[in-house]
Amino acid sequence: MPEYFSNEEFQAEVEKRKHAEAELREYVDKFNDLAEACADVVLYHDLQGNIAFINEAGLKFTGFTRNEALRANIIDVIPEKYLLPMLERQKRRKAGYEKRNVYEIAYVNKNGASIPLEVNSIMVKDKGVPYILLVVRDLRLYKQKERELSENREKFQNILNSIEDGYYEVDLKGRIVFCNESLCRILGYSKDEVTGKSYRESVDEENGKKLLEAFNNVFKTGGTSKVLDWEVIRKDGSKRFVEASIALVKDPENVPAGFRGLVRDITERKQAEEEHKKFELQMRHAQKMEAIGTLAGGIAHDFNNILMNIQGNVSIMMMEIDPADPFYENLKKIEDSVEKASGLTRQILGFARGGKYVIKEIDLNELVGRTAQLFGRARKEINIQTKFQDNAWSVKADQSQIEQALLNIYLNAWQAMPSGGNLYIVTGNVLIDENYIKKFAITPGRYVMISITDTGVGMDEATKQRVFDPFFTTREIGRGTGLGLASVYGIIKNHDGFINVYSEKGKGSTFNIYLPAFGKVKEEKKKETESRIPGTGTILFVDDEQMIIDVGQAILKKLGYNVIIAKGGQEAVDLYTKNRDKIDLVVLDMIMPDIPGSEVFDRIRELNPTVKVLLSSGYALDVQTSGIMEKGCNGFIQKPFNVKKLSAKLNEILHGQ
Numbered sequence: 001m002p003e004y005f006s007n008e009e010f011q012a013e014v015e016k017r018k019h020a021e022a023e024l025r026e027y028v029d030k031f032n033d034l035a036e037a038c039a040d041v042v043l044y045h046d047l048q049g050n051i052a053f054i055n056e057a058g059l060k061f062t063g064f065t066r067n068e069a070l071r072a073n074i075i076d077v078i079p080e081k082y083l084l085p086m087l088e089r090q091k092r093r094k095a096g097y098e099k100r101n102v103y104e105i106a107y108v109n110k111n112g113a114s115i116p117l118e119v120n121s122i123m124v125k126d127k128g129v130p131y132i133l134l135v136v137r138d139l140r141l142y143k144q145k146e147r148e149l150s151e152n153r154e155k156f157q158n159i160l161n162s163i164e165d166g167y168y169e170v171d172l173k174g175r176i177v178f179c180n181e182s183l184c185r186i187l188g189y190s191k192d193e194v195t196g197k198s199y200r201e202s203v204d205e206e207n208g209k210k211l212l213e214a215f216n217n218v219f220k221t222g223g224t225s226k227v228l229d230w231e232v233i234r235k236d237g238s239k240r241f242v243e244a245s246i247a248l249v250k251d252p253e254n255v256p257a258g259f260r261g262l263v264r265d266i267t268e269r270k271q272a273e274e275e276h277k278k279f280e281l282q283m284r285h286a287q288k289m290e291a292i293g294t295l296a297g298g299i300a301h302d303f304n305n306i307l308m309n310i311q312g313n314v315s316i317m318m319m320e321i322d323p324a325d326p327f328y329e330n331l332k333k334i335e336d337s338v339e340k341a342s343g344l345t346r347q348i349l350g351f352a353r354g355g356k357y358v359i360k361e362i363d364l365n366e367l368v369g370r371t372a373q374l375f376g377r378a379r380k381e382i383n384i385q386t387k388f389q390d391n392a393w394s395v396k397a398d399q400s401q402i403e404q405a406l407l408n409i410y411l412n413a414w415q416a417m418p419s420g421g422n423l424y425i426v427t428g429n430v431l432i433d434e435n436y437i438k439k440f441a442i443t444p445g446r447y448v449m450i451s452i453t454d455t456g457v458g459m460d461e462a463t464k465q466r467v468f469d470p471f472f473t474t475r476e477i478g479r480g481t482g483l484g485l486a487s488v489y490g491i492i493k494n495h496d497g498f499i500n501v502y503s504e505k506g507k508g509s510t511f512n513i514y515l516p517a518f519g520k521v522k523e524e525k526k527k528e529t530e531s532r533i534p535g536t537g538t539i540l541f542v543d544d545e546q547m548i549i550d551v552g553q554a555i556l557k558k559l560g561y562n563v564i565i566a567k568g569g570q571e572a573v574d575l576y577t578k579n580r581d582k583i584d585l586v587v588l589d590m591i592m593p594d595i596p597g598s599e600v601f602d603r604i605r606e607l608n609p610t611v612k613v614l615l616s617s618g619y620a621l622d623v624q625t626s627g628i629m630e631k632g633c634n635g636f637i638q639k640p641f642n643v644k645k646l647s648a649k650l651n652e653i654l655h656g657q
């Protein structure tokens, strides 16, 4: 400052200082305003720690009044354990190493609570004197938010990992950036493997397209989407059916960043649905077969009566005329045709309800072996190989029907192998358990299986679905009736068994028949008599059909029997009561309008417990027929019968031959 001033100079100097002071005050005010407006604690102290400034927030935090604070030393405020490091920092600062420092401390307040603080310290100079300016921030709120955030994150993770659905987040390129455990399980990868993988690596081309389309859609509309019914390919190559939801993910600037959603594994549900559908189909099929069976059975029954009439009359004529007669050949042809026609009705009765007549214990090994041998002899181009179960269980069955069923299958196999091939026939004892029956709706237990495999042309899926349908055939018109397997199906069904088929086009077919096991096999020898045997004695012939009566009577008379005719159940009982000493045998029809055969049987048995009865029917409910057989009826003959068959049966019963 000069030693003296001129007046103007002095005035100017005064003005200048005034101005400078005003400016300074303004700065100080500005600093104060700033400091007071600050929510953080702002204070500064000299290098000795004497507090020279503290803002309102500081007072509130420390609990000092302003005067108390301005007389205090920073040591009074700072806990002891921070003092040493603080002094250390000051020393370094003085040495000019650091100007600024940021650190965290925990401050224990008057109530003993530890408060986390962030301290920003900076060395400033006021009129050349160094001060330490501190800006102290209470971190409690931050810490709490941070804790909450990490808790939330953990909770979110736990929830995601506990849900069964897969959760995914992919970026815009379709790479997985985040997912839960379930997604890893569905895709068959570990979490590390799956992160960064594109969704495309887990789908085939077609499904990939489907998903891409859905992603694009969501990207364009900003909405959400669902992709139902698609397949993922797992790491091991296996496939799972899934459905997924897709939503757009945006970053904090509201710019699309990727997609997220859930992936649900619906494989089990789909399988269950499919099984249910299959079961429904099977049920419907069974119902259809039942309806057709009832109808066909009825027709076959009436038809058999007509055939019976033709057969009988032809038989009688053939007995009368000389084989050298020119008409003898015609009669023979008629007889052959009737034989064929009755073969057809036998097929129909096979799948019709009630086509089961003579039930006895059968050794399937013996039966299968015999039919296979017979068949093999007739079709030499086929190589038959058999493998039979030792000690096979026996079954209760109608032998001729099982024979017919097997023959139908053999014939199909032969037709499937036009240039020869192998036919494998295997038998086995099998136990069917609960699991299996759920699929096929059958009774669990012991079964005897007959498995017949050919190396023929096989079947496609559509053919396989329909093989057991009546009248389904792939053969040329006139070559097949399509009744073969329908009758097999019916026969096996009527024996409480079941049948299934495995086949692939070009690879052959396997038919597996299962019949309920009965017990150990008893030896039973069968006698076959094939010629006409004349007889003596009196027969009571019972039938309600005039056609059958006429022909039956004629045949019996030709054979040499005396015949008494009863046109119904009641008449039969009356006639038997009157003539029981005369009557040697009763030929009894099953179905009659007044009294059914079963009841007639019971009533005449009451009159004579040793009465000999031959049951005859063109069609009968198996329960009734086998019921009478079990009660001790002596034999059964199926209409249409000819002279040979009838005479053999009568001879067998009357003379035990």
Ligand SMILES: Nc1ncnc2c1ncn2[C@@H]1O[C@H](COP(=O)(O)OP(=O)(O)OP(=O)(O)O)[C@@H](O)[C@H]1O
Pocket (backbone or CB within 6 Å): 408, 412, 413, 416, 454, 456, 457, 458, 459, 463, 467, 468, 472, 473, 474, 475, 479, 480, 481, 482, 483, 484, 485, 486, 508, 509
């Ligand atoms: N072993 C087999 N291999 C290939 N296809 C078969 C076999 N068995 C049956 N099929 C198919 O199933 C169809 C139905 O057989 P089914 O025995 O019921 O009637 P069909 O043989 O055509 O006529 P029919 O038995 O009256 O002569 C056959 O036309 C054939 O297409």
Ligand SMILES: [Mg+2]
Pocket (backbone or CB within 6 Å): 408, 411, 412, 480, 484, 485
């Ligand atoms: Mg056939």
